[in-house]
Amino acid sequence: MDNNKLKNIIIIISIIFTASIIILSFSNSISLNTNQQNEYFIQHELLTTISVGDLPIGIASNPITNKIYVTNNNDNTVSVIDSLNNKVINSIDVEKGPSGITVNPNTNKIYVSNYYSDDISVIDEFDNSLIDVISVNDSPRNIAINNVTDKIYVVNHFGNSIDVIDGNTNSIVNSIEIERPWGISINDETNTIYVTSKTSFDIFIIDGNTNTISKFKINHSSNSYPLEVEFISGKIFLSYTNFLIMLDESTLKEIIIPVGNIISEIEVNEKFTLVYVLDTFSNVVYVIDFSIAEIIEVIPTGKHPIGIEYQPQNNILYVVNEYSNSVSVFSLIR
DSSP: OOOHHHHHHHHHHHHHHHHHHHHOOOOOOOOHHHHHSTTTEEEEEEEEEOOOOOSSEEEEEEEEEEEEEEEEETTTEEEEEETTTEEEEEEEOOOSSSSEEEEEETTTTTEEEETTTTEEEEEEETTEEEEEEEEOOOOOEEEEEEETTEEEEEEEEETTTTEEETTTTTTEEEEOSSSSSSEEEEEETTTEEEEETTTEEEEEEETTTTOEEEEEEESSSSSOOOOEEEEETEEEEESSSEEEEEEETTTTTTEEEEEEEEEEEEEEEETTTTTEEEEEETTTEEETTTTTEEEEEEEEEEEEEEEEETTTTTTTTEEGGGGGTTEEEEEEEO
């Protein structure tokens, strides 16, 4: 081999080696920056997948009893999961088309909104018995509870109303008119209820003491309406078709975070300043660190993720996969 060829080979090897070092350094820099984005450097690891009923939709938990409850829309049941071993331990028959679900850990009552039979199933958590059925307005989609006042708020999508149920008597004590309501979240401390509508750019605010309504409009360039809403620690999170808005409750300052394709549900993890965004089109959960308003992780799920619940006591995340008839269980590692 002549000297010129040898020199050329040495030069090429040197260039490749130098480029490799640069790429490796850049990669490490990205990894380091990603790790430093969240104080705890959170990642989510799939623990197991739990088979439940047909077309599961809603999910709720009781942190005291360590039970997870999943509504199965197509077979009119609620699956009961023991979160200590992530096994289904019971199935409870309810009315037609169970959708939303909420639990009051203070009274050990479970409330299920039945979309097709226009009623609420009330379940005693101690023995999983159905203790009452409450007739409500048309198409109860979602449901939420103020654990302090023991008032249950039912979102009647085509009934154009929010029915208020007294948990002591299981009777409707008020009905608040809102056209095509959709998402709901409650600030227990201030007794404030936030509601979104499929026909309005406004966020509706119900004073739980007087049941009066006020509203404010979100300012953004999109023509889409807000879908789901979550409140926690002075922040309001609103999901739209392909972005999330984080709103400061006191100043109403907005931060827009582009995310996903078709958002179905959101959940807030206050402990680690995370908000989870379910994308039913891409079958993933986007994990956003809301302290820096950035996506820090994308978690694959089953088909059509539609419900989500975070358990802070054991750092477990549950995702309901509607078309897989399953619940994905993730642990938080750091």
